[in-house]
Structures are given as structure tokens and as C-alpha cells.
């Protein structure tokens with residue numbers, strides 16, 4: 546017979562490696578789909594990772610803005626439809642645009658498109674989450690929970706740090 550024990554032995558190892566790879570391919574997406582907070586303080590779900598979420602302190606009855614970096618590591622575009630914060634009358638996605646020397650906030654009712662393989666920064670004087678008419682104060686140094694709603698990736702809870710500036 547042409548095949549010796551050595552060759553069939555290495556074929557067994559090869560089959561074992563293939564099985565291990567198939568197992569990893571099956572398990573890794575399930576880990577990703579669970580989402581939640583990672584060690585760096587970010588949150589991820591459905592190919593979307595949120596980093597550096599923060600918001601400014603504000604008194605009850607006031608308004609505030611939240612900022613973050615949204616990373617779409619997936620292969621498809623994702624739309625951020627809105628943001629939930631139960632202790633405010635409403636939450637809107639805004640963009641500050643300059644008209645001459647005047648900064649004006651535009652309400653992006655259509656949400657924010659997060660193109661595949663790109664990151665979108667929400668920052669002062671740019672895109673932001675506007676939290677209007679607070680039912681309670683937002684205290685400097687605290688942490689607040691926001692719920693991001695995505696058209697394709699469902700809802701994701703994130704923690705945002707309260708502080709005075711970036």
C-alpha cells in the first residue's frame with residue numbers, strides 16, 4: 546500500500562485543525578452578537594462599537610448634549626434612528642452648522658447614517674445627541690445610561706460619563 550502511517554497521521558491532524566477552525570467560525574459571531582461593555586469602556590453590537598461617550602452636566606428643566614464616537618466595523622451601512630433617555634421630555638439627533646458667523650442646530654429627524662467600515666464622531670460644534678427638558682439634574686462626575694436605536698442592529702445600551710468638556 547502506498548500510504549504509510551505517517552501520511553494518514555498528518556491527515557488526521559489536518560481534519561482536527563479544520564474542525565477547530567469551523568468551531569471558531571461558528572462561535573466568534575455569537576460572542577460579537579452578545580454586545581455589552583468591553584474593557585476599554587466601549588460598547589458594541591451588530592458591528593457597531595461606541596467609544597468615548599460623554600455628556601455635559603445640566604440642571605432639572607434644562608437641556609444637555611451627549612457626544613461619542615460610533616464605529617461601524619460591519620460590511621453594511623447602519624442608521625442610528627434615535628437615542629432613548631427616559632428622564633427627559635425628548636431626545637433628538639442634532640448637527641451644528643455654521644451659517645456665516647452664526648452656529649445653528651439642525652434637527653436630523655432621519656437619524657445618522659453610519660457607513661460600513663467608517664467612524665462617525667459626535668462632538669461639540671458638530672453632530673450631537675440633544676437631550677431636551679430634563680426631569681432631573683445631570684450631575685458632573687456621574688454616569689448616565691443612553692439607549693441607541695439602530696435600524697439594522699436593534700437597541701444598544703451605553704454608559705456615558707458626565708463631564709464639563711471633551
Ligand SMILES: [Cu+2]
Nearest residue numbers: 639650673675
Ligand atoms: Cu442640539
